[in-house]
Amino acid sequence: MQSPRHIASRYVLFGLILIAALLSLIGIWRGKAGGELPAEVETALQLRNLRPNRWVKFHEERPGTWTRQGHAGMAFDTKRGTLLIFGSDTHGENWDNAVHEFHPLSKRWETHQAAAGRETYRVDAAGTPVAGTDALMPWAMHTYNAIAYHPRLDALVIMSTTDHTPAPGPMPSIKQQPTWIYDLSTRRWKTFDNGGNPAPTFFGGASAYDARRGVLVAYSRSVWEMDSAVEVWRKASAESHHDMHHAMAYDQRRGALFVFGDYRPTSLVWSYLPGASPGEEGRWTLHRPTGDPCPPHSSVPVAYDAAQDVFVLVVNDAESGPPPQPQASSASTYFYDPAANTYIKLAGADLPAVGMNYMMAWDRNHDVVFLVTGDWHGTVTVWAMKPQK
Numbered sequence: 001m002q003s004p005r006h007i008a009s010r011y012v013l014f015g016l017i018l019i020a021a022l023l024s025l026i027g028i029w030r031g032k033a034g035g036e037l038p039a040e041v042e043t044a045l046q047l048r049n050l051r052p053n054r055w056v057k058f059h060e061e062r063p064g065t066w067t068r069q070g071h072a073g074m075a076f077d078t079k080r081g082t083l084l085i086f087g088s089d090t091h092g093e094n095w096d097n098a099v100h101e102f103h104p105l106s107k108r109w110e111t112h113q114a115a116a117g118r119e120t121y122r123v124d125a126a127g128t129p130v131a132g133t134d135a136l137m138p139w140a141m142h143t144y145n146a147i148a149y150h151p152r153l154d155a156l157v158i159m160s161t162t163d164h165t166p167a168p169g170p171m172p173s174i175k176q177q178p179t180w181i182y183d184l185s186t187r188r189w190k191t192f193d194n195g196g197n198p199a200p201t202f203f204g205g206a207s208a209y210d211a212r213r214g215v216l217v218a219y220s221r222s223v224w225e226m227d228s229a230v231e232v233w234r235k236a237s238a239e240s241h242h243d244m245h246h247a248m249a250y251d252q253r254r255g256a257l258f259v260f261g262d263y264r265p266t267s268l269v270w271s272y273l274p275g276a277s278p279g280e281e282g283r284w285t286l287h288r289p290t291g292d293p294c295p296p297h298s299s300v301p302v303a304y305d306a307a308q309d310v311f312v313l314v315v316n317d318a319e320s321g322p323p324p325q326p327q328a329s330s331a332s333t334y335f336y337d338p339a340a341n342t343y344i345k346l347a348g349a350d351l352p353a354v355g356m357n358y359m360m361a362w363d364r365n366h367d368v369v370f371l372v373t374g375d376w377h378g379t380v381t382v383w384a385m386k387p388q389k
Contacts, residue, residue, distance in 0.1 A: 039106065040105040040106055043106070043107065044105060047104070047384060047386075050368060050386040052386050053385065053388055055333070055349055055371070055384070055385045056383065057383060058382045058383055059107045059381070059382040060379050060380070060381045061380065062380065063109035063380060064109075064111065066115075067374060067375070067378060067379070068359070068372060068373065068374040068375070068376060068380045069088045069089045069094060069096065070089060070299075070355050070356035071088065071089045071143070071144065072087030072089075073085070073143035073145055073146065073147035073160075073358045074359035074361065075147050076362070077101075077156075078151055078364070079154060080103075081105070081363060081365050082101050082102060082104065083102040083359075083361060083382075084099060084100075084149065085099070085102075085359065086099050086158060086182075087140075087142060087144075087158075087160070088141070089376060090140050090162075090164050092166050095115060095116075095168075096140055097137055097138060097139060097140040098114060099112040099113070099156065104363065104384075109380070112187050113135070113187065115140070116131035116132045116133070116137045117133075118168040118169075119168070120133050121168050121169075123172045123173070123175075126176065127174055128174070128175070128176055128177075128178055128191065129177070135188060135189065136188075136189050137189050138162075138189060139162045140165055141160050141163075142165075142203070143158060143358075144160060144245065144299075145206035145248060145358045146159040146202040146203070146204075146205050146218060146220070147159070147207065147358075148207045148208060149209065150209060151214075152214055153183075153228055154185055156181075157179065157180070157181055157192075157226070158179070158180040158181075159205070159218045160204075160205075161177035161201045161203045162174070176198045176199070178199050179192035179194065179226075179233070180192070192226075192231060193231040193232075194231065194232055194233055195232040197232075199233060200224045200233050201220070202218045202219070202220040204243075204244025205218060205220025205244065206219050206220070206248035206259065208250040208257050210225075211252055213255075213276075213277070215274070217248075217250075217272075219240075219248055219259065220244070221240040221242075222235060222238045223236045224236060225274070225279055227278040234278045234279025235279065236274065236279050236280060237281050237284070241286075242263075242270070243262055243263040243264065244262075245261060245298045246259050246261050246298075247259070247261055247300055247301070247302045248302075249302045249303060249311060251304055251306075251311075251338060252306040253306060254271075255273065256271045256273045258270070258271045258302075258336075258338065260300055260302050260311070260336075261297045261298045261299060262298060263298060265295075266298075267294045267296045268287065268288060268289075269286075269287040270284060270286055270287070271285045271287060272284050287338075287341050288341075289336060289341050290340075291343040292342075292343050292345040293343070294315060294334050294343040295316075295317065295332075297313070297315045299355075299356040299357065300315055300357070301313070301354065301358060301360035302360060303361050303369045304362060305362050305367070305369060306362070307367050308388060308389045310338075310344075310389050311335065311338070312333065312334075312335060312362075312369050313333070313335075314333050314351060314357070314360065314371060315331060315334060316328035316353045316355070317332055317353070327353070329352070330353055331350065331351045331353050331354050332345055332346075332350055333349035333351070333385075335387065351371075351373070351383070355373075357371075357373065360372075367386060368384050368386050368387075369384070369386075369387060370382060370383065370384055371383040371385070
């Protein structure tokens with residue numbers, strides 16, 4: 001029988017051999033790449049080794065002919081690990097109805113298709129606002145937080161409407177506002193059938209994908225759930241606690257949806273625990289957080305980090321300027337800890353004011369949150385942070 005010391009020596013030797021093999025493999029990899037790891041591997045390592053609770057300016061540019069819109073929204077494509085932006089400020093100033101995708105590992109923006117010309121905007125025979133020539137597209141519109149990625153459909157879902165989009169010319173009145181589905185495999189738009197009935201609308205509302213039940217939940221003065229199996233929306237709750245400009249994120253640990261902010265700014269938090277099946281009524285709960293004081297907020301970017309069990313918020317700091325619209329020049333980062341019902345302000349995680357923003361997402365592959373900022377006259381900036389409670 002071998003002695004314990006001899007066995008331990010063999011394990012040490014095996015470990016040294018394994019380390020040497022890994023170093024050799026990295027050396028070969030670097031040699032093939034001209035002395036460097038492939039760019040995407042370097043980026044992945046960069047993301048995994050970010051200093052916790054500090055924002056890093058991950059990428060910045062003015063990508064071609066488009067810039068970030070404050071009234072637009074963003075979803076995270078969990079299949080491809082990319083950020084998907086759709087929406088514009090409209091009001092006759094911007095008519096961008098293209099999908100813009102950010103690929104974090106290659107640090108590049110991609111525009112899926114050119115924005116439709118205003119001359120293609122029309123109202124079809126069914127009274128639906130549509131655009132495009134070669135392919136059907138929705139009008140440019142405010143999306144706010146009524147945008148989500150649906151893994152089962154592998155699609156971007158737009159639940160907002162064209163309420164603030166002026167018609168570019170005389171045309172028939174709009175009779176219905178459909179839910180729009182953007183198939184990411186074909187990069188084609190279609191309208192959600194909804195059993196042949198008018199779709200509920202969520203202008204100024206919020207949405208999130210319930211991964212536990214495989215259901216998309218949308219909220220604007222009532223809660224609706226998309227039953228993709230039979231292509232219908234089902235009303236789950238008529239109860240409402242918000243006006244508009246709120247944000248909603250899904251808590252994977254509790255299977256609940258948490259709502260932050262409102263048109264009249266608030267730091268209160270509401271959660272909604274859904275029923276077992278689409279359309280089954282859920283339960284609302286009001287939370288009055290303790291901990292660090294968090295300024296009342298509206299139109300706030302929020303993401304839930306399931307690894308750390310915290311929601312991450314970036315809240316514009318109030319400025320002591322004159323009413324009625326004091327402007328903030330900076331923003332602070334907060335955790336909301338649902339287990340402790342506590343706000344935690346992060347020291348050293350300040351940012352320039354983000355304005356109206358619905359563009360934050362958690363990347364579970366690298367355990368980082370991405371935030372997209374920028375004025376529509378300037379550059380688009382992607383920030384990254386590794387939360388640590």
